[in-house]
Amino acid sequence: MEVGFLGLGIMGKAMAMNLLRHGFKVTVWNRTLSKCEELVQFGASVGETPAAVVKKCKYTIAMLSDPSAALAVVFNKDGVLEQISEGKGYIDMSTVDADTSIKINEAIVQKGGVFLEAPVSGSKKPAEDGQLVILAAGDKTLYEEAIPAFDVMGKKSFFLGQVGNGAKMKLVVNMIMGSMMNAFSEGLVLADRSGLSQQILLDVLDLGAIANPMFKMKGPAMIQSNYSPAFPLKHQQKDMRLALALGDENAVSMPVAAAANEAFKTARSLDLGDLDFSAVLEAVKVSKNKA
Ligand SMILES: NC(=O)C1=CN([C@@H]2O[C@H](COP(=O)(O)OP(=O)(O)OC[C@H]3O[C@@H](n4cnc5c(N)ncnc54)[C@H](OP(=O)(O)O)[C@@H]3O)[C@@H](O)[C@H]2O)C=CC1
Numbered sequence: 150m151e152v153g154f155l156g157l158g159i160m161g162k163a164m165a166m167n168l169l170r171h172g173f174k175v176t177v178w179n180r181t182l183s184k185c186e187e188l189v190q191f192g193a194s195v196g197e198t199p200a201a202v203v204k205k206c207k208y209t210i211a212m213l214s215d216p217s218a219a220l221a222v223v224f225n226k227d228g229v230l231e232q233i234s235e236g237k238g239y240i241d242m243s244t245v246d247a248d249t250s251i252k253i254n255e256a257i258v259q260k261g262g263v264f265l266e267a268p269v270s271g272s273k274k275p276a277e278d279g280q281l282v283i284l285a286a287g288d289k290t291l292y293e294e295a296i297p298a299f300d301v302m303g304k305k306s307f308f309l310g311q312v313g314n315g316a317k318m319k320l321v322v323n324m325i326m327g328s329m330m331n332a333f334s335e336g337l338v339l340a341d342r343s344g345l346s347q348q349i350l351l352d353v354l355d356l357g358a359i360a361n362p363m364f365k366m367k368g369p370a371m372i373q374s375n376y377s378p379a380f381p382l383k384h385q386q387k388d389m390r391l392a393l394a395l396g397d398e399n400a401v402s403m404p405v406a407a408a409a410n411e412a413f414k415t416a417r418s419l420d421l422g423d424l425d426f427s428a429v430l431e432a433v434k435v436s437k438n439k440a
């Protein structure tokens with residue numbers, strides 16, 4: 150199966166690499182083209198533009214930072230729209246809002262192509278290990294055709310119906326995750342400031358009802374102030390912002406998520422946006438200094 154892959158950031162690189170490893174023929178493109186070189190060493194071809202990739206491939210996958218990147222790659226000059234046509238499928242796995250997905254879907258369908266949104270749960274390591282959870286919505290036939298690729302990139306795929314539902318599900322999940330990360334950070338600071346061992350707190354949490362892979366995986370690095378990026382904080386803040394907008398649309402009050410978003414914004418203002426989202430701990434530390 151020949152697929153195009155647009156966007157070789159932390160996630161895209163790992164996902165494209167998995168496809169290559171499992172025998173897919175992959176043509177890659179990245180805005181910063183030099184990032185394609187590593188994939189070429191593993192057998193990928195390079196397309197000079199998104200349009201060139203779509204021209205060559207029946208299916209093209211995208212994994213881009215945010216709504217403006219997702220829209221730019223489709224609508225700008227040399228973008229996806231210039232070459233999408235009947236018989237071609239476009240699968241956007243980026244985390245965006247439903248409106249962005251719907252806009253992309255309408256434009257692709259108007260050109261005769263088919264579209265699937267397929268954001269993912271799971272971070273750098275699950276992407277490397279092919280253990281993502283795929284939240285797809287849109288064209289059901291394209292979903293079925295994409296299953297061999299999804300099976301390589303993920304451990305489970307859901308088909309959620311009409312375009313927008315994948316984006317919404319992803320935002321709900323990440324809203325919960327961002328709120329949890331803030332509560333966890335406050336707990337680490339509270340333990341430390343009250344003279345308790347943060348390591349023992351981690352051990353206690355891991356044995357009880359709120360044990361979870363995120364605390365277990367991120368906690369030890371956080372207490373060492375190590376925030377090597379798996380999920381960049383700027384993307385988590387984008388997801389909180391988009392989830393809060395979804396709450397606005399549906400008149401759902403989310404004071405906990407709103408407070409978490411403020412902490413992520415503070416972290417960005419402290420220049421922590423490119424670090425892992427667990428670096429929100431540093432913003433929580435600063436706020437507890439002020440109090
Ligand atoms: N990291 C994670 O744990 C997870 C991330 N996600 C989501 O996946 C998506 C990608 O995340 P991740 O790989 O971590 O992000 P990165 O920041 O590592 O990569 C972002 C990618 O988007 C490209 N890009 C940014 N702006 C533009 C633009 N205007 N035009 C074209 N390309 C652009 C970048 O290109 P360039 O190299 O040139 O900058 C890069 O390829 C995001 O939507 C994120 O929310 C979902 C699940 C987990």
Ligand SMILES: O=CCCC(=O)O
Pocket residue numbers: 244269270271272323380
């Ligand atoms: O969008 C990022 C999700 C990160 C994760 O699920 O661990």
